[in-house]
Structure formats: structure tokens, C-alpha cells
Amino acid sequence: MHPCAICQRSRAQIVRPKNGQKICKACFLDVFESEIHTTIIENDIFPTRGERVAIGASGGKDSTVLASVLKTLNERYDYGVEFVLLSIDEGIHGYRDDSLETVKRNAVQYGMELSIVGYEELYGWTMDQVVDKVGRKGNCTYCGVFRRQALDRGAKRLEISHILTGHNADDVAETILMNFLRGDLPRLGRCAEIVTASSTSTMKRSKPLKYAYEKEIVLYAHHRQLDYFSTECVYSPEAFRGSARSLLKELEKVRPSSILDIVRSGEQLLYKDIGPSKKTPSVASGDPNQQSTRKQTQKQEGPRLQTVGSCKHCGYMSSQPICKACALVYSLNKSNALVEVLVTEEPS
Amino acid sequence: MAAGTIPITVELSGGLEILFNNVRKFDVELPATTADGSASNIDYLVKFLCDNKMTDPRRELFELNNTVRPGILVLINEADWELEGEGEYKLQPKDQILFISTLHGG
Amino acid sequence: MDQPMEFEVTMADIAKSSADAADALCRRCRAVPPAVTIRTEPLCAACFTTYLRTKFTRHMEPFRVKPGTEINRRRLLLALSFGVASTALLDILHWHRSLQLQRARRAEYDVLVVHIDESAVASSSTGAVDAQLEKLRGQYEQFEFRSIPLHHIYELPTAIGDTLPDEIAAELEQNGDGESTNADANPLSRLRALLSRLNSRASQVDVIAILRARLLAELAKINGCEAVMLGDSMTRMAAMVLAEVTKGRGHSLPWLISDGPTPYGPSLVRPLRDLTTSELNHYLSFTDIAHLSNATSSAPKPPVAAKNQTIDEIMIRFFDDVSNNHLTANVVRTAAKLHFADDEDRVQRLGLCEICGLPMDENPKLRVARARGHDVSSSNSSNGISNGDSNGNGSIYDADARIYCLEPSPGEEGMKQRRCYGCRRTTQGAGKVDWPVDNR
Numbered sequence: 001m002h003p004c005a006i007c008q009r010s011r012a013q014i015v016r017p018k019n020g021q022k023i024c025k026a027c028f029l030d031v032f033e034s035e036i037h038t039t040i041i042e043n044d045i046f047p048t049r050g051e052r053v054a055i056g057a058s059g060g061k062d063s064t065v066l067a068s069v070l071k072t073l074n075e076r077y078d079y080g081v082e083f084v085l086l087s088i089d090e091g092i093h094g095y096r097d098d099s100l101e102t103v104k105r106n107a108v109q110y111g112m113e114l115s116i117v118g119y120e121e122l123y124g125w126t127m128d129q130v131v132d133k134v135g136r137k138g139n140c141t142y143c144g145v146f147r148r149q150a151l152d153r154g155a156k157r158l159e160i161s162h163i164l165t166g167h168n169a170d171d172v173a174e175t176i177l178m179n180f181l182r183g184d185l186p187r188l189g190r191c192a193e194i195v196t197a198s199s200t201s202t203m204k205r206s207k208p209l210k211y212a213y214e215k216e217i218v219l220y221a222h223h224r225q226l227d228y229f230s231t232e233c234v235y236s237p238e239a240f241r242g243s244a245r246s247l248l249k250e251l252e253k254v255r256p257s258s259i260l261d262i263v264r265s266g267e268q269l270l271y272k273d274i275g276p277s278k279k280t281p282s283v284a285s286g287d288p289n290q291q292s293t294r295k296q297t298q299k300q301e302g303p304r305l306q307t308v309g310s311c312k313h314c315g316y317m318s319s320q321p322i323c324k325a326c327a328l329v330y331s332l333n334k335s336n337a338l339v340e341v342l343v344t345e346e347p348s
Numbered sequence: 349m350a351a352g353t354i355p356i357t358v359e360l361s362g363g364l365e366i367l368f369n370n371v372r373k374f375d376v377e378l379p380a381t382t383a384d385g386s387a388s389n390i391d392y393l394v395k396f397l398c399d400n401k402m403t404d405p406r407r408e409l410f411e412l413n414n415t416v417r418p419g420i421l422v423l424i425n426e427a428d429w430e431l432e433g434e435g436e437y438k439l440q441p442k443d444q445i446l447f448i449s450t451l452h453g454g
Numbered sequence: 455m456d457q458p459m460e461f462e463v464t465m466a467d468i469a470k471s472s473a474d475a476a477d478a479l480c481r482r483c484r485a486v487p488p489a490v491t492i493r494t495e496p497l498c499a500a501c502f503t504t505y506l507r508t509k510f511t512r513h514m515e516p517f518r519v520k521p522g523t524e525i526n527r528r529r530l531l532l533a534l535s536f537g538v539a540s541t542a543l544l545d546i547l548h549w550h551r552s553l554q555l556q557r558a559r560r561a562e563y564d565v566l567v568v569h570i571d572e573s574a575v576a577s578s579s580t581g582a583v584d585a586q587l588e589k590l591r592g593q594y595e596q597f598e599f600r601s602i603p604l605h606h607i608y609e610l611p612t613a614i615g616d617t618l619p620d621e622i623a624a625e626l627e628q629n630g631d632g633e634s635t636n637a638d639a640n641p642l643s644r645l646r647a648l649l650s651r652l653n654s655r656a657s658q659v660d661v662i663a664i665l666r667a668r669l670l671a672e673l674a675k676i677n678g679c680e681a682v683m684l685g686d687s688m689t690r691m692a693a694m695v696l697a698e699v700t701k702g703r704g705h706s707l708p709w710l711i712s713d714g715p716t717p718y719g720p721s722l723v724r725p726l727r728d729l730t731t732s733e734l735n736h737y738l739s740f741t742d743i744a745h746l747s748n749a750t751s752s753a754p755k756p757p758v759a760a761k762n763q764t765i766d767e768i769m770i771r772f773f774d775d776v777s778n779n780h781l782t783a784n785v786v787r788t789a790a791k792l793h794f795a796d797d798e799d800r801v802q803r804l805g806l807c808e809i810c811g812l813p814m815d816e817n818p819k820l821r822v823a824r825a826r827g828h829d830v831s832s833s834n835s836s837n838g839i840s841n842g843d844s845n846g847n848g849s850i851y852d853a854d855a856r857i858y859c860l861e862p863s864p865g866e867e868g869m870k871q872r873r874c875y876g877c878r879r880t881t882q883g884a885g886k887v888d889w890p891v892d893n894r
Contacts, residue, residue, distance in 0.1 A: 002431055015430040018859035022431060035857070042819065042853050061362070061450075170450075180696060183784030185791055193822070211857055214450045218362060218421060219428075222448060230363040230449070245451065247772055249418035251700055254763050255656050257879060258700050260858055264875055265704025267818035269792065413760060 006031070017213050017256035025223050032220050036208055037073050043194050045164075045206050049080035054155045054163045057085040057106065057114075059099035062166030064106060064228040065217045066209055070164070071110045083110075086154045086163065088147055089118040091126025095233050102229040109227065117154035119146050123329050133332055142332075145324045149316065152203045167207040170214040170248060173262035177244045192266030202317065213259060215252075353377035354388060354439050358397065362449035364420065367404040374401070378439060390422065391415045391435035393445065410447075421448040490736050493779070499740040506729060506737055510546050513713070513725035519558040528563040531679035531720070532597070533670050536569065536586060540685035541747035542734040543726055547683065548594045561596075566677055569601045570666050574642055575649060576659075590746060604662065607669040607890045608641035610676075644888055651884040656764040660701060660880045663766070664810050668891055674720040681721040689731040691724070692785040693769035700765050703876035705815035706807075708792050717801070718811045718893065727786070730779060809877035811893040817854045 002012040002022045010024035016031075023031065040046065046053070055070065057063045070083055087103045090096050100116065107114035120126045123146060131139050155163050172192055179188040190196060195206045209217065221228055251258040310316060311323035313330075322330070359373045368374075382392050394416050398407050409417065415435040416422055422429035423446040424437055439445075480488045480498035482505075488496030492505060517528070532547060534540045547565060554561040567590070571583055587599045639647075645665075649658045670682050686694065691711060698710050715721050726734065738744040773782055794800070804814035855861050855870065860878055862869055865885050869878055872894065881887060 011427070012431060013427040015428045016859075025426075038853060038856060042857070176699065177696060180699070180785045180788055181781045183788045185788055188788065215421060218448055218450045222361075222423075222446075230361070231366065246418070247768070249451075250768055251765060253418050253761060254765060254768060255654065255700075257702075257859065258765065261702035261876070261879055262700050264702045264818065264858060265699040265707075268705035268815055268821065269707075270821060415760075 014216075014219060017215050017252065018260055020256065028216075029220065029223060032212070032216055033069055033072060033076075036069050036212065037077060039194070039211055040073070040079070040208055043206075045195065045208055046079045046081045050082075051162065052082045052084060052158070052160050054084050054086040054115075054151075054158065054160045055112075056151055056163055056165045057087050057103045058166070059087070059102035059106070059229040060166070061218055061221050061226075061228045061230060062168055062171075062209060062214075064102070064226050065212075065221050066164060066166045067106055067110055067112065068224065068226055069220075070208070071112070083112050084158055084160065085110075085112050085114045086151060086158070086160075087114065087116045088150045088154070089116050089120075090143060090147070091119050091128055092233065093128055095231060096127075098231065099229040102227060105227055115154055115158055117150050117157070119150065122146070122150055122153060123325065125329065125332055130332065142328055145328055149323070149325045153316070155203060161202065162204045162206065164206050164208055166209055168209045168212050168214050168217055169259050169263055170245075172207070172210055172266065173259045174244050174248055176262050176266040177247065181244065188266070189269050192263060192269070211260065211263070352380045354380050354441050354443075356393075356439055356441070356443045356445060358393075358401075359444065359446040361446065362421075363451070364410065364447050364449045367402050367406070367410055368397075369403040376401070387438045389435060389439065390424070390429060390437050390445070393439060394435075416447070417451075419449065419451045421450060422446070423448070489740070492733065502736060503740060506733060507546060507549065509728045510725045511550065513723060513727070514550060516723075517562050519554050519560065519562045529677065529679040530563050530565050530681050530683055530723075531670065531674040531677065532565050532567045532683045533685070534567050534569045534590075534599075535685070536746075536748040537685070538731065538734050538738060538747050539687045539690060539726055541743065542737050543683060543685040544590070544594060544597075545741060545743055545746075546725070546737075548596060551596055565597045565683075566679060567594075567597050567599045568670065568673055569599075570669060571601050571603045572662060572666070574603060574605065575645060576662060586746075586748065593743075593746065602669065602673060603642070604665060604669060605641040605645040607665055607672070608644050610669075610672050610890070644890075648887055648889070651887060652881065653883050655762045657880045657882075659764040659766060661809075665890070668718065668811065671716060671719045672891070679720060681723050684722060684724045685726055686724045687726050687729050687731045687734055688786055689773050689782055690770065691727055691789075692782040693766065693773045695785050695789040696772075697766045697769040698876070700769070701876045702879050703810075703812075703874065705794075705874065706810070706812040706876070707789055708794060709812045711786075711789050716811075717806055717813070718891075730782065731774065805872075806893045807874035807877050808872045808889060808893050809881060810874060811891070812874065815875045819854070 004010045004012045004024035004027050005021045006023050006027040010026065012022035013025050014028045015022050016028075055063065055067050057067060067083070067085060073079065074081060074083070085103060085107050087100060089100060103114060103116075106112075118126075125133075127139065127143055130142050134142070151163055155161065175191045176188065179185075179191055194208075194210050195204060197204050220226075248259065248262075255261075309318060309321070311318040311326055312321050313326040314323060316323050316325075318324075354377070356376050356378055357373065358376050360368055361372065365372045376393075376396070378388050378393060378396060380388060382388055388396075391414055394411050395414070398411050402410065410420070411417060422434075423444075424432045425444050426446075429435075429437060478488065478496060480486055480501050481495045482497060482501040486498045486500075489499045490497055490502055492502060497505065517530070530547075532540070532544060534544055544567060551561045551563070551565065569583060569587065573583070583601050587601055591597075591599050649661065652658050652661060674680075674682050695707065695711060698704075698707060703710065709716070713721070713723050713727070738747060776782060800816065801813045804816060806812060807814055858875075860875070860882070863883055863885070866883075873881065
């Protein structure tokens with residue numbers, strides 16, 4: 001039996017991937033929570049007392065752990081913020097309806113208000129209907145574009161301007177690798193940021209679990225006996241083999257700190273250093289030097305500067321005359337199926 | 349060593365149960381030794397489960413390179429298998445083995 | 455959340471020529487049947503070789519025959535591992551120089567081929583180096599060949615032989631093999647002692663690669679070579695980019711993958727960086743020199759336990775398996791676009807890493823603040839943003855170190871000021887090490 005490296009008393013039950021430390025269950029729960037607290041304080045995630053903040057809740061492990069830990073920390077350290085669970089109903093029978101039941105139970109368990117926005121009410125299409133129309137290939141694009149805007153709209157309806165998402169260290173590391181593989185330089189420069197504001201939204205988004213390993217999130221949920229939902233989306237492709245995710249898991253096996261190390265590498269690749277984003281960040285910088293550097297590099301790199309405007313159709317924030325969601329809805333509503341609309345997902 | 353079986357309990361979670369006809373927990377009488385006569389370990393249990401209990405044909409979602417697929421956590425009596433020798437841990441009667449997938453949606 | 459990306463896309467793998475190409479003719483010369491399909495173009499062996507040499511020649515612009523350089527013959531150092539890529543480079547470089555002799559009746563440069571012999575510390579190396587070099591000397595008469603053991607790096611004039619830390623000297627005395635009883639311990643035992651302090655094979659191989667690159671640079675300087683030629687293919691560079699990202703060296707990527715000067719001396723040139731490994735394999739077989747590399751001749755390497763693999767090996771395999779070449783190209787192209795506006799400033803403020811010799815990194819929070827135009831010059835601000843000479847102190851109270859679980863072990867305090875993030879990770883727990891070269 002290994003004694004816990006922290007308390008030296010209890011039986012070690014967990015090996016921390018970040019540093020190989022063998023610790024007991026109680027110390028693990030404590031360390032896990034206090035690291036998230038450190039992340040929150042160090043990055044000033046909750047600058048304003050009394051603020052209402054939305055937690056994007058899917059009922060899955062990440063958002064369930066996020067909600068649970070935030071409730072604990074808010075009580076323990078008195079952040080003075082109020083959390084609201086915000087869920088999206090994509091309209092996927094046999095998947096989302098079940099996971100929404102989990103979110104409803106979580107809302108009761110954590111004493112948080114729950115708000116659900118549906119694709120059907122926002123766009124007039126459920127994902128089931130989208131798949132009927134476009135087939136299974138490419139439907140994830142619709143879902144991704146719809147979801148991003150849906151979260152923003154849901155928050156806006158609640159008069160909330162800050163959304164927390166359950167993205168963990170594995171997600172961030174995977175996104176960094178993917179952006180290299182896709183050759184997406186602007187996103188590479190932003191995807192590791194803990195607090196982001198994008199061109200198409202005034203909404204602030206934060207990832208308090210950015211440094212938390214998926215392994216520890218799952219173990220935390222297990223040891224705290226959290227109620228979460230873990231079925232794969234019925235439309236999600238079975239893309240395990242050769243994916244960036246399995247590459248990441250292989251790297252983690254060889255050097256468990258790899259995930260954190262990739263995150264660290266990503267943090268060094270800020271958009272300012274590596275050339276401009278294709279879009280102007282909506283957080284205006286007061287530094288004239290920065291602006292001029294950006295323009296200079298812009299000239300070298302060539303992409304056009306886009307400005308934030310609003311969608312002519314729905315009035316929602318958009319970098320183009322018609323926002324991506326409206327463009328997709330338009331293509332769906334046209335009688336011809338399969339109108340090709342080129343869209344890329346926003347970074348997670 | 350006498351041929352026989354080891355009674356253990358297997359639990360599946362985090363989406364893995366889907367591969368096993370949505371059964372989350374079951375008892376297994378695991379052969380005490382493998383074909384080559386060595387004591388049954390976790391790697392053997394994984395193979396045994398794939399051969400005898402899995403209902404989904406996608407074996408690679410559970411087993412990879414003759415061991416548990418990376419990204420699936422293994423708890424041996426509630427302790428991380430890394431503390432117990434990972435795939436080489438020799439199973440004992442009444443062991444509780446929990447497999448949790450981290451690969452499913454968040 | 456992002457959907458996982460499926461890499462097994464149905465793009466034609468250039469290594470496998472398509473069926474209907476076989477009965478057509480080479481797309482370029484239209485005279486003979488194609489031998490290979492390159493980026494959807496069916497080519498015969500001769501046209502393929504021309505294509506490949508053209509890609510190579512683009513990077514040899516600085517070494518064209520120029521008037522007026524006749525007296526001061528320029529020298530290049532070619533790093534040869536006997537692998538596919540460096541063997542191909544050796545052959546192409548020999549062709550290039552021969553062409554210069556033939557056309558201009560003189561060559562712009564001479565080549566010193568150096569094989570770094572790692573057999574004393576790496577099990578994978580072959581023993582038959584001398585025989586192999588002898589074979590090559592016969593085939594490539596214009597070049598000079600040498601084999602140098604890796605531990606030679608401890609015998610260089612720049613080596614910090616006299617300043618061996620006391621505790622390491624003591625350890626060498628205890629563990630040494632008789633002859634190594636003082637700070638002048640033999641180079642091989644010093645190298646072995648260094649590697650034995652590292653906690654995994656992944657870290658050892660990482661350090662060996664750093665030492666190899668450094669030894670090549672130092673040998674180039676000693677031998678009057680202005681550049682080190684490396685055989686890295688596009689496939690290998692993609693693997694290197696993601697491997698270094700995985701090791702936490704995002705901050706030095708531009709230095710790691712760019713051709714050109716290094717902080718510690720001669721320039722690096724990678725003339726094969728636009729070619730894939732499979733293209734180089736075709737080249738070796740078309741020119742009938744595959745036997746000169748040890749990639750095909752030697753028996754398959756003994757399998758390494760999954761846990762004992764290195765990050766580089768995993769990445770190399772990943773890109774060897776990626777059937778979709780534009781992913782490989784994306785990685786290299788993206789990394790090549792990285793340039794850090796504050797690099798020079800960073801070197802001034804933070805200096806070079808004592809291990810890898812590349813610019814230090816800094817606290818990500820501080821970087822973000824700087825990028826947003828905040829004044830971060832007052833280093834002792836109370837909100838935890840501090841860097842500069844204290845770079846977060848590297849103490850156990852350092853939030854940056856805590857978040858990354860890189861708190862210094864006892865005796866390692868202050869390492870943060872001297873080692874970059876990636877090198878701190880690789881040398882974690884090793885304490886003070888007997889490093890052969892001085893970077894700071």
C-alpha cells in the first residue's frame with residue numbers, strides 16, 4: 001500500500017497525471033478544487049461581485065464537474081457571484097432529451113436556476129430535422145454554428161454577459177494540435193486563452209477547467225459521485241482511430257505532463273506575436289503600437305480586415321452581412337437540399 | 349497451480365456500458381490462469397471481456413495493443429491501476445474492477 | 455466542443471500510385487511509363503529525380519557558384535545519421551557539387567560529413583559505423599567523412615570542465631569507473647552520469663538530441679564550416695514541430711524549425727524540408743543507394759514498451775501513418791509562419807536557456823498582459839504578475855509553477871531563471887547537472 005504523499009496517512013488511490021504524485025481520495029478532492037480556485041483567482045475570472053454568470057451545461061462530465069466545483073468554491077471563498085445553468089436543446093431524440101434530464105437534476109442538486117434554449121425556437125429546425133435534410137455528413141457543422149450562437153442568445157436573454165464552459169486541459173491541448181494540423185494560425189494564437197471574446201460576440205467566455213486533466217475530472221466526478229450523462233451523441237462520427245484525441249492519449253501515457261505542456265506551448269503563441277487574426281478582436285486595445293503592428297503584419301499576410309457588424313437578417317452580431325447561422329438556416333429552408341455553404345467552426 | 353476461476357466484479361461507466369449492452373455492473377468468473385499458464389491479470393481480463401461479454405463489434409474502443417485503450421481509466425478496488433502495476437496486476441478473488449471512459453462527450 | 459478530426463481521409467496517398475496511372479505515360483516527359491505518383495502527378499524515375507532535385511536546389515541558393523569566392527573555399531558540415539533522409543541528402547549534395555564542378559569547373563563549397571556516434575548511450579545505434587563510413591568514402595569521393603562520439607561534447611574547448619558542481623564531482627567519484635576520480639572524469643562517464651539523472655527515456659532522448667545539435671554546431675565552428683546541413687524532411691519537420699509543442703517548447707518553435715542562424719553559432723540549412731519521407735524513399739530506390747542507409751538493411755529495431763516510447767517517436771509514427779499529406783504540410787507551414795515580435799527583447803530580458811541554448815520563455819500571464827499593451831515593467835506587482843529578474847521566483851509559492859506542477863524540488867530553486875519551460879520539464883528532478891556547454 002502506498003501512503004498518500006500529502007497527508008501521509010491514508011491509502012493513496014490516485015496518481016496525479018500532472019506530476020505523478022500518489023495521493024488519497026480526500027487530498028485529491030481538496031487539491032483538485034484548490035487548483036481551480038487558484039486558476040480563478042490568478043486569472044481574475046470573476047472580477048465583479050454580484051455578477052450573474054452562466055455555466056454552459058450539457059449534463060456531461062465536464063460541465064457537471066464545473067457546476068459542482070463552482071458551487072463549492074463560491075461558498076468556500078465567497079466569490080459573490082450567482083450561477084445560472086444554461087443548456088441547449090439541439091433537438092436530438094435519444095440523446096439530448098436524456099441529458100437534459102441530468103441537467104434538470106443538477107439544477108436542483110446545486111440550487112441553480114436553469115435556462116434551456118432550443119434550436120427549434122431559435123432557428124426553426126431541430127438537429128433531427130437537420131439530419132433528415134442534410135444527412136449525417138456535415139451535420140456537426142450546423143450543430144457547432146448553431147450552438148455557439150445559441151449559448152450567446154440564451155445568455156443575452158438572461159441579461160448575462162459571461163459564459164463559463166467546461167473545456168478542460170485535454171480539450172485545449174487537442175485544439176492546439178488540431179489548429180496546427182489544419183494550418184489555422186489565427187485560431188492557434190487564441191485557442192489557449194483562458195478568457196476569450198470573439199469578433200462575433202460581446203460575450204465573454206471563460207474556461208475555469210483549462211488546467212484540469214480529463215482524467216482528474218472523471219475521477220472527481222466518480223469520487224464525489226456526481227450525476228452525469230455519458231452517451232455519445234447519436235450523430236457524432238466514430239472518429240477515434242487516428243484522431244488528435246488518441247494521439248494526445250498516447251502522449252499522455254508516455255509523459256503525463258504532455259497535455260499541460262502543450263497548453264503551455266499554446267499560451268506562448270499569442271496572436272499578436274504570430275500575426276493577426278483574420279478578425280479584429282472585439283476587445284479593443286488601447287495601445288496604438290499594437291494596432292500598427294497588426295496592420296503592418298496584415299499587409300504582409302494579406303487577409304482582409306473584417307469588422308464586427310450585425311447580421312442583416314437576424315440583427316445578431318456578425319462579421320459578415322449574414323451571420324453563419326442565418327446562412328445555414330437559409331440553405332436548409334431552400335427547397336434544394338445540400339446547398340454548400342462554407343463555414344468553419346468557431347474555436348472552442 | 350490448480351485450474352479454477354476467480355470471482356470478480358466488473359463495472360463499466362463513462363459510456364463504456366454501451367459496448368456491453370448497457371449493462372453497467374456484472375460478476376465474472378475469470379479463469380485463474382491464461383492459456384500459457386500465467387496468472388490472470390488486467391490485460392487478460394480485458395481480452396476476456398472482449399471475447400465473452402462485449403456485445404458491440406468495435407473491440408478497439410475498449411482494447412488496444414493488448415491492453416486497455418488509452419483514455420479509459422481503470423480502478424482496482426477504487427485505486428488507480430497505476431498504483432497496482434497497471435495491466436500486469438494479478439486479479440484476486442472479490443476484486444472490484446471499474447473501467448471509466450474519459451473519451452465520451454463532455 | 456470540437457469534433458475529433460478523422461485523419462484517415464480518402465485523399466490519394468502519394469506513395470501509392472493510383473491504378474489508372476500505370477497504363478499512362480509520365481506526365482512530364484510523356485516518353486516512359488510513370489514509376490511513381492507525386493502529388494497526383496504520375497512521374498517516371500528520371501522526371502521524379504529532377505523534381506526532387508529542384509526542390510532541393512531552391513534551398514541551395516546561398517551556395518551557388520559566385521565569382522570572387524574562389525580563394526576562400528566555403529565549407530559545409532553535413533550531419534549524417536545513416537537514415538533515409540540524411541543518406542539522400544548526402545547523395546543529392548554530392549550531385550549538386552559535381553554539377554558545379556562540371557559547369558563552372560570549380561565548386562563553391564567543400565563538405566565535411568559528420569556522423570555523431572551515439573552507440574555508447576543509445577541502444578538503437580548500430581556498431582558498424584566504420585564499415586559504413588568506408589563504403590560511403592568509396593562512393594562519395596569529393597567529401598570528407600568523420601565519426602565523432604557524442605561524449606566528445608565534453609572535450610570541446612568551450613566545455614565547462616573546470617566548473618563541475620561539487621556534488622556531481624563527488625557522485626562521479628563514487629559511481630565512476632575507477633579512472634574518473636576527479637572533475638576531469640572521462641567524457642563518456644560524464645555523459646552517462648548526466649543521462650542517468652533524467653527520469654525517463656523520453657527525457658534522455660530529448661537531451662541527446664539537444665547535445666547532438668549542439669555538438670554539430672561546435673564541430674562546424676571548429677572546422678570552419680559556415681552551416682550545418684540537416685536532412686530533415688517535411689514529414690520529419692512536422693513531427694518535430696508537434697513534438698516540441700508537446701514538450702512545452704512552443705516559445706522557441708521559430709528557432710527550432712527555421713533555417714538560418716542559431717544563437718550559438720553556425721546557420722542551419724534543411725534543403726529537404728519541402729520533401730516527404732516517402733519521396734526520399736523513392737529517391738533512394740531509384741538511385742539504387744538504399745543499401746547505403748541503415749534504415750532498410752538493419753533488422754527491425756527491438757520493440758520498445760509503450761510507456762518507454764519517446765514523444766518524438768510517437769510523433770514520427772503519427773506523421774508516417776498520416777495518409778493525408780496536406781496535414782503534414784499544414785503543420786510545417788503554420789510553424790514556419792510563427793515569429794515572435796518580442797524575441798530580441800526576450801533574449802535581452804531573460805537570456806538563453808542553459809540547457810537548449812534558445813531564448814527563455816516567460817510567464818504566460820505576463821505575455822498576455824504585454825500583448826494587450828499593459829505595462830508590466832514593474833516586476834513586483836502584487837497581483838502575482840511578476841517576471842523579469844524574478845520570473846516568478848521559481849519558489850514553491852510561485853503560482854505559475856504551481857499551475858503547471860513544476861514546483862522546484864529541494865535544491866532546484868531558481869532553476870526557472872536559467873532553464874526554459876521545456877528544459878525544466880525534461881530535467882525535472884535532475885537538480886544541477888554537469889552540462890557540457892555554457893549558454894548564459
